[in-house]
Amino acid sequence: MYDGASPSDPARLQRASGEIRIGVRPRDGATVLADLRQAGCLKARFPRPIVPGWIDVVTLNTGGGVAGGDRLDIAVTAEAGARAVVAAQAAERFYRAAASDVPSSVRTRLTVQDGAALEWLPQETILFDRCALDRRLEIDVADGARFLCIETLVFGRIAMGETVRQAMLRDVIRVRRGGSLLLHDAIRLDGAVDAVMQRTAVAAGARVVATVLLVAPEAEALLESVRDAVAGTEAGVSAWNGMLVARLLGADSAVVRRTVVQALAVLRPSRPLPRVWLC
Numbered sequence: 085m086y087d088g089a090s091p092s093d094p095a096r097l098q099r100a101s102g103e104i105r106i107g108v109r110p111r112d113g114a115t116v117l118a119d120l121r122q123a124g125c126l127k128a129r130f131p132r133p134i135v136p137g138w139i140d141v142v143t144l145n146t147g148g149g150v151a152g153g154d155r156l157d158i159a160v161t162a163e164a165g166a167r168a169v170v171a172a173q174a175a176e177r178f179y180r181a182a183a184s185d186v187p188s189s190v191r192t193r194l195t196v197q198d199g200a201a202l203e204w205l206p207q208e209t210i211l212f213d214r215c216a217l218d219r220r221l222e223i224d225v226a227d228g229a230r231f232l233c234i235e236t237l238v239f240g241r242i243a244m245g246e247t248v249r250q251a252m253l254r255d256v257i258r259v260r261r262g263g264s265l266l267l268h269d270a271i272r273l274d275g276a277v278d279a280v281m282q283r284t285a286v287a288a289g290a291r292v293v294a295t296v297l298l299v300a301p302e303a304e305a306l307l308e309s310v311r312d313a314v315a316g317t318e319a320g321v322s323a324w325n326g327m328l329v330a331r332l333l334g335a336d337s338a339v340v341r342r343t344v345v346q347a348l349a350v351l352r353p354s355r356p357l358p359r360v361w362l363c
Contacts, residue, residue, distance in 0.1 A: 164198050164226075171360050174360070198226040202229075204223075211239050227261060231259075239251075256271075292334045292336065295330070296348070298351055317343045
């Protein structure tokens with residue numbers, strides 16, 4: 085008898101999984117690592133802090149991109165009084181999924197305790213034609229904490245001649261402050277994505293969608309300054325209940341990134357961008 089698989093059995097494609105658990109805390113005027121677990125394709129690196137009192141964390145996916153069926157799990161906790169910036173080494177790519185694949189799964193949970201500050205600054209998420217992605221970003225912010233994040237979706241790169249005609253995307257950002265739901269922002273696209281993105285009420289043909297979010301006591305006071313920073317572009321900015329949300333649209337990721345950088349300069353003055361953003 086043979087132990088090998090039958091030639092008629094369906095092929096099982098290799099799938100990647102990765103996990104990161106990061107905790108930071110204050111110590112002697114600096115922010116230091118309190119906890120770290122990394123497994124699979126996800127890694128974290130801790131370069132020299134750019135600004136005193138802050139810790140800089142760089143995440144990377146050694147898998148070189150995400151395919152259907154891959155699973156990524158990230159958790160970051162900033163303890164009371166800590167200051168941390170988390171950025172990705174490069175843009176994350178979500179490749180075409182096979183018809184038999186389940187969607188790739190990305191789960192991120194960020195916890196910001198009282199008096200802490202956390203900035204979640206990944207680079208762009210690049211979607212390829214026929215990708216399948218289920219992504220959730222869960223954020224828990226204490227009443228006295230500060231949180232800033234940027235999320236950018238790129239529906240195919242113009243310079244590479246890419247068009248995302250078909251895809252499955254579930255993308256949810258959920259923010260709680262003091263245990264109460266503050267924001268539930270959900271994007272659901274399934275099927276003829278390019279046709280949907282052409283609709284005036286959706287994206288009017290834009291290929292890039294960026295969301296900037298600030299939860300902080302000064303959020304509403306920064307509204308007009310952020311609006312000035314993104315003036316002249318396809319963008320909308322609102323602020324209420326201690327939160328500021330900006331949505332930016334564009335045809336080219338480089339143009340949208342420049343606008344995002346202008347907005348971040350208002351929201352995080354006197355501090356430079358993470359070095360990986362400049363590479």
